[in-house]
Amino acid sequence: MRAGRAASITLTAQRDASGAARGYHVNVIPAAHALPDAERLGATALKDVVDLLPGTFYILDRKGRVLMWNHNLERVCEMMPEELATANAFEMLDVSDRAEFADKLRRMFDENIELEMEVDYVSRSGRVTPALLRGARIDCDGGQYLFGMGIDIAKRRAHERQLNLYKRALDAASNGVIIARNGSPDQPIEYVNPAFERITGYTADEVIGRDPRFMAAPGLDEDERRRMSQALHEQRSVHVVLRNLRKNGELFWNDLHITPVHDENGQVTHFVGILVDVTASKERADRLEHEVNHDSLTGLANRTLLWDRLDHALHLAQRHQTLVAAVLIDLDNFKTINDTFGHDAGDAVLKMVARRLQATVRDSDTVARMSGDEFVMVLVEQPSLRYTLRMVERVRRALVMPVAFGGSEIPVGASLGVAAFPHDGRTSADLVRAADMAMYRAKSTGGGLHFYSSEMRSASEARATLAGNMKSALDDDQLFLLFQPRMDARSGKVRGFEALLRWRHPEHGVMLPASFLAEAEESGQIVEIGNRVLDRACAFARELRDAGYTALPVAVNVSHREYSRPTFIAGIAERMSRYGLPPGTLEIEIPEADLIRNPGLARDLAAQLRDVGAMLSIDQFGRGISDLTFLQQLSVRQVKLSRVAVHNIADHGGGSLAKALIDIGRNLDITVVGEAVETEAQVEFLRTHGCDQLQGQWFSEPLSADAARHLLAQRQHMA
Secondary structure, three states: OOOOOOEEEEEEEEEOOOOOEEEEEEEEEEOHHHOOHHHHHHOOOHHHHHOOOOOEEEEEOOOOEEEEEOHHHHHHHOOOHHHHOOOEHHHHEOHHHHHHHHHHHHHHHHHOOOEEEEEEEEOOOOOEEEEEEEEEEEEEOOEEEEEEEEEEOHHHHHHHHHHHHHHHHHHHOOOEEEEEEOOOOOOOEEEEOHHHHHHHOOOHHHHOOOOHHHHEOOOOOHHHHHHHHHHHHOOOOEEEEEEEEOOOOOEEEEEEEEEEEEOOOOOEEEEEEEEEEOHHHHHHHHHHHHHHHEOOOOOOEOHHHHHHHHHHHHHHHHHHOOEEEEEEEEEOOHHHHHHHHOHHHHHHHHHHHHHHHHHOOOOOOEEEEEEOOEEEEEEEEEOOHHHHHHHHHHHHHHHOOOEEEOOEEEOOOEEEEEEEEOOOOOOHHHHHHHHHHHHHHHHHOOOEEEEOOHHHHOHHHHHHHHHHHHHHHHHOOOEEEEEEEEEEOOOOOEEEEEEEEEEEEOOOEEEOHHHOHHHHHHHOOHHHHHHHHHHHHHHHHHHHHHOOOOOOOEEEEOOHHHHOOOOHHHHHHHHHHHOOOOOOOEEEEEEHHHHHHOHHHHHHHHHHHHHHOOEEEEEEEOOOOOOHHHHHHHOOOEEEEOHHHHHHHHOOOOHHHHHHHHHHHHHOOOEEEEOOOOOHHHHHHHHHOOOOEEOOOOOOOOEOHHHHHHHHHHHHHHO
């Protein structure tokens, strides 16, 4: 007889289709301690295991009836065991899932195909639980059953919704987005959004897997690309602006921000690039910059750009020990051309001369139109004066060819003066002045080409020339005023005018004060010139009042030699009385540095101007050493920012000086004027940081009195 073994016996009711008991099935399970581990685990009852499973467990028959389940299914469906015993699996699912579930259930039983699908459990209370169902057919004692499990995927669904939201946001973004994988030299593209496709012309299928650099424009923006490559190598963010090629070969400007993406271990797995097409704004800025820095008639560099280029050329020449030549060109008998053939013919001659000058020099050289029929060339990296002579002689020969216009041939000639750095001048102003002297020597000897020589600058010749020219300017009424409007930074209304002196020279054309006032101040003729300017400025202020503009002051620049004279204040009072000007109509502008050099005189002057109804305005504010206490003592009502402070706004961090000066003015309750405003960036910076008024070429060039009144009629009405 076999030795006895410990065991447990379970009876399971066997029921018919109606649920009535028809017998019992006996399960004999040996005692666990009597079996090896594998057999003991294998003998564990299925019912004891399924309740430990993390998801729902179920056994279904072909009709979907639930034959066995675990507690998780009871919890998800919110059903009691007796309810599940009579339940059908279809009733637990969302209506939209039932047809697909029925089809998959049928195929599983008929074709023995594994069941897998996502469904939404719907509980008795209406709570929805998304789940992934997995199951397979089990053949048991002649019957077929579905043994399956359901895993709660609510978190995964929420994550997918979030990812879909992010993707929709990327797809809707107006800027291009590109994601590239890190870890290989070519950093292949893994994703681009529709904006990228629109900007570049490439579809996602055409770029996925490619090196992002395939769009680079060959030979352009190499410094920016090297900087970008270095940043990617160092796995850090970078911002570059460079040119790429669209699919159709068109060049476009790309403002690109690249940011590394780290995984949970801190490793960079991808780079995300935000691409902005800034072609339109770049082209608009280039056009604007060209208009500001170039002559509108000829397209050549204007006076402002000339000085910048010449300063830069001299800086490099000093560093590299090379020569720079300045060539000043004045057309012969240009007034006769205008008088004989008309101003259209004169413009045609100027344009043709500009083209000929540009054709005779290298790309590194500069050709500028100074004013009227006067041109300047800056020839860099001259190996010798002999080389310069050959270049300039080629220019002279090109200029003497006649210009065809309207069926006629207009004869053209020119006088050329040449000066070389460092022999003839070590600054831009000295070099151009030397070239100007050489040009006048050429003109006085019948035209042609002349190099500067030191004897041209003898004191006696300079004084004689100055005295004669200044006397003629006064006697022949060659001096005249233009008026530059000063605009309200917020409303755009005209708040005043600055009187600017010009000299209509019979030979040189219209000359700016910088070319003659220094000499006039030295000789003393500045006093008579200043009186002429004050008379005409007061007359203009009277005209404005008569026209109904009663609150527009006119500013006049005065020199130390003028305001230090004992009769200066009396002259101001007499003019204001003669022209019937109320207090505040006339502004006297004096550079800050001049006032600081003589504080006692400055205080007396400020008080005396207030007494007679004129207003002191400090020019070039910030160029001197500002003393806030001193400004308060002067009771100044207005300051004008120095040109340096305004022009440095475009530089990186260069706007700090202008901002600081504006803050000083506002803290002292002083009106702050930004003058020499030439770019949109300067306008926006000054306006944003509280500058009260703006003045410069950006708004208006200096105007004649008639043009100024016309501007007022338009601007004040529009504003």
